[in-house]
Amino acid sequence: MAAENAPRNRSVRLGEADRLRLAAPLARAEALGSSTGPLDPGSLEGLVAQGDALAFLRRLPAASVDLLVADPPYNIDKDFGLARGLSMGEAEYEGYTRAWLGAALPSLKAGASVYVCCDWRCSGSVERALSSSLKIRNRITWEREKGRAAARNWKGSHEDIWFATVSDDYRFDAEAVRLRRKVRAPYRDDSGEPKDWVEAPGGRYRDTAASNLWTDLSVPFWSMPENTSHPTQKPEKLVAKLILASSRPGDLVLDPFLGSGTTAVVAKKLGRRFVGVEMDPEHCLAALRRLELANEDARIQGYEDGLFWERNSRPREGRP
Numbered sequence: 186m187a188a189e190n191a192p193r194n195r196s197v198r199l200g201e202a203d204r205l206r207l208a209a210p211l212a213r214a215e216a217l218g219s220s221t222g223p224l225d226p227g228s229l230e231g232l233v234a235q236g237d238a239l240a241f242l243r244r245l246p247a248a249s250v251d252l253l254v255a256d257p258p259y260n261i262d263k264d265f266g267l268a269r270g271l272s273m274g275e276a277e278y279e280g281y282t283r284a285w286l287g288a289a290l291p292s293l294k295a296g297a298s299v300y301v302c303c304d305w306r307c308s309g310s311v312e313r314a315l316s317s318s319l320k321i322r323n324r325i326t327w328e329r330e331k332g333r334a335a336a337r338n339w340k341g342s343h344e345d346i347w348f349a350t351v352s353d354d355y356r357f358d359a360e361a362v363r364l365r366r367k368v369r370a371p372y373r374d375d376s377g378e379p380k381d382w383v384e385a386p387g388g389r390y391r392d393t394a395a396s397n398l399w400t401d402l403s404v405p406f407w408s409m410p411e412n413t414s415h416p417t418q419k420p421e422k423l424v425a426k427l428i429l430a431s432s433r434p435g436d437l438v439l440d441p442f443l444g445s446g447t448t449a450v451v452a453k454k455l456g457r458r459f460v461g462v463e464m465d466p467e468h469c470l471a472a473l474r475r476l477e478l479a480n481e482d483a484r485i486q487g488y489e490d491g492l493f494w495e496r497n498s499r500p501r502e503g504r505p
């Protein structure tokens with residue numbers, strides 16, 4: 186039986202009833218992940234598979250995926266539950282990245298985009314692996330507030346996401362990912378009209394173009410309803426930016442290291458199709474539970490009214 190959450194703890198917890206109800210979907214995920222042979226292109230909708238990414242990627246139909254979001258284990262010795270993080274030399278990590286990427290490439294459409302998450306240690310390896318088969322477009326750096334203090338080094342407080350495309354003909358919707366920020370200097374033009382900002386309930390805002398430096402994210406923690414026990418869960422808001430910028434409604438989004446299901450959940454909330462694979466059944470269960478919860482509540486924290494909001498800038502009811 187799952188322990189009860191403290192009153193303000195809104196994390197996803199799996200109780201006995203959840204596990205019983207999800208036993209059948211988990212068995213389907215296991216069967217999907219462990220079977221061999223090519224996957225039916227018509228079945229690629231809302232798929233969660235439990236198994237090994239490399240084997241699964243090779244079974245995907247050719248040219249079926251519009252967007253690949255990959256958050257592989259970083260090159261650090263971290264405990265992910267069943268899978269440990271990796272702890273290898275740079276060249277070996279590059280080889281590992283080339284291996285799973287090579288398995289995924291045939292499934293990508295000519296107009297597909299690829300995002301790969303990493304930390305500073307493996308960023309160079311990921312860049313080299315991507316650049317040999319894809320066109321690198323950018324490197325996003327995001328502020329990761331939860332860094333641990335280090336006695337003889339700078340505290341690590343950021344991560345990278347490499348952005349690459351298969352060809353020059355790719356989708357990028359800059360309008361969909363604008364960031365609403367509070368205006369510090371509300372200049373007006375000669376006629377007294379706001380210069381490039383809007384007056385809205387709660388304050389004065391400017392909807393700024395999304396840059397490759399993201400400082401508006403909160404790493405999931407206990408008071409956020411998206412939080413699970415996965416040790417390296419990504420914020421839904423982060424994945425929403427990738428999906429909104431680089432896919433259309435109905436497109437197929439692939440995540441080969443699904444973890445607690447963030448990519449699948451956000452794809453579902455934003456009306457995209459998804460397919461994901463995760464080796465650890467416990468994380469698959471969390472993903473399946475979150476997908477159920479997305480049926481009841483499709484909100485994404487930090488993305489409201491079609492806008493991304495700077496942290497703590499969204500007016501709350503009864504609060505200016």
Ligand SMILES: C[S@@+](CC[C@H](N)C(=O)[O-])C[C@H]1O[C@@H](n2cnc3c(N)ncnc32)[C@H](O)[C@@H]1O
Nearest residue numbers: 237238256258268418419442444445447463464
């Ligand atoms: C960095 S985590 C992904 C976290 C995910 N983005 C989320 O928000 O929950 C990497 C995940 O890859 C899984 N993993 C590692 N090796 C794998 C493999 N060969 N096949 C499938 N999953 C694997 C780990 O169990 C872990 O959950």
